[in-house]
Amino acid sequence: AQTVTQSQPEMSVQEAETVTLSCTYDTSENNYYLFWYKQPPSRQMILVIRQEAYKQQNATENRFSVNFQKAAKSFSLKISDSQLGDTAMYFCVSGGGADGLTFGKGTHLIIQP
Amino acid sequence: GEEVAQTPKHLVRGEGQKAKLYCAPIKGHSYVFWYQQVLKNEFKFLISFQNENVFDETGMPKERFSAKCLPNSPCSLEIQATKLEDSAVYFCASSQSLSYEQYFGPGTRLTVT
Numbered sequence: 001a002q003t004v005t006q007s008q009p010e011m012s013v014q015e016a017e018t019v020t021l022s023c024t025y026d027t028s029e030n031n032y033y034l035f036w037y038k039q040p041p042s043r044q045m046i047l048v049i050r051q052e053a054y055k056q057q058n059a060t061e062n063r064f065s066v067n068f069q070k071a072a073k074s075f076s077l078k079i080s081d082s083q084l085g086d087t088a089m090y091f092c093v094s095g096g097g098a099d100g101l102t103f104g105k106g107t108h109l110i111i112q113p
Numbered sequence: 114g115e116e117v118a119q120t121p122k123h124l125v126r127g128e129g130q131k132a133k134l135y136c137a138p139i140k141g142h143s144y145v146f147w148y149q150q151v152l153k154n155e156f157k158f159l160i161s162f163q164n165e166n167v168f169d170e171t172g173m174p175k176e177r178f179s180a181k182c183l184p185n186s187p188c189s190l191e192i193q194a195t196k197l198e199d200s201a202v203y204f205c206a207s208s209q210s211l212s213y214e215q216y217f218g219p220g221t222r223l224t225v226t
Contacts, residue, residue, distance in 0.1 A: 035214060039154075043202060045217035052212075089154060096211055098169040100146045100158035 002027040002094050006104035013082055014112050020067075021077045021107045023092030032096040034068065036077045039106070040088040048090070051075065079109075087111045115139060117218035119205050120187075125224045126195045134221045135187040136205030144168070145188050146206045146215060147180060156204075162188065195225045 004025045013019045025034065036048040051059045051068050058066050063083075067076045079086055089108050095101040118137040126132045138145050147159040161168040162182040173180070177196075182188040192199055202222050206215035 031212075033212060033214075037217075043220050045204065045206075047214050047216075050214050091156070095215070098161055098163075098211065099171055100148065100161055100169070101156070101206075101215060102158070103156035106154045 002029070002032070002097075002102040004092050004094050004102050004104040006092050006107050008107045009105070010108040010110070012110040012112060015082060015084060017082055018078065018080045019082055019109065021079075021090050021092070021109065023075045023077070023104055025073050025075060025092070025094050025102075027073075027094055029096060032094055034066075034075045035093040035095065035101070036064070036066070037091045037093055038086075038088045039091065040085075045091075049077065053096075082111050084111050084113060117205055117207050117216055118187075119203075119218035119221050121221060122219070123222045123224070125226060128197060128225055129194050132192045132195050132199070132223055132225075134190045134203050134205075134223070136190070136218055137187045138205070138207030139216055142207035142209055142216075144208045144211065144215075145182055146208075147188075147190050148204045148206065150202045150204060150220070152201070159190070192223075195223075197225050199223060200225045 032053045034051045038046045049061045063080045065078045089106045092104040093101045120135045145162040149157045158172040160170045160173045165182045177193045180190045202220040204220045205218045208215045
């Protein structure tokens with residue numbers, strides 16, 4: 001069984017600032033994957049970034065990067081130069097098995113102009 | 114297609130009525146997943162398919178929920194005798210394999226009155 005914990009229900013930052021969303025997880029799997037998905041008000045789920053647990057190097061995608069600490073089971077998302085369009089719910093997700101993805105409860109990120 | 118398609122966008126049913134939701138996965142994706150997102154934003158895994166075979170159904174309330182993925186047809190999720198607590202957004206997602214990210218459809222919002 002897998003669990004994902006996001007301890008920040010809501011965060012608010014000014015445009016252009018850097019923000020870090022926290023996530024911890026627990027899993028008994030040896031091979032697993034971690035993701036951050038974004039859900040704007042449209043409700044569409046959008047993949048932000050993906051990390052294979054067997055890779056030590058932290059994934060980056062343009063302004064988005066992760067800090068993956070496998071031993072601590074921590075997987076935080078850093079958004080640099082935040083933009084108004086980054087306003088959304090962000091879900092930390094683990095997966096890689098037949099039983100689908102396991103979602104955290106989400107962090108509502110608000111980017112203020 | 115290049116996107117996961119879900120129909121209908123919205124569905125309203127009276128308590129006790131049947132509801133049927135459809136999902137067309139991305140062409141070439143072997144895996145299909147169904148999730149339920151309730152109003153608190155929490156996601157629950159329902160069922161997964163590998164092609165037309167049920168892969169994992171540990172999340173399905175089997176007494177009222179059923180799902181199929183038949184060849185050359187959209188996948189379907191059916192709820193017999195809907196209850197108020199079934200009100201949620203139902204997402205379908207597809208992936209090439211279990212180690213790849215899942216691509217989500219736009220969801221079907223089910224309202225049970």
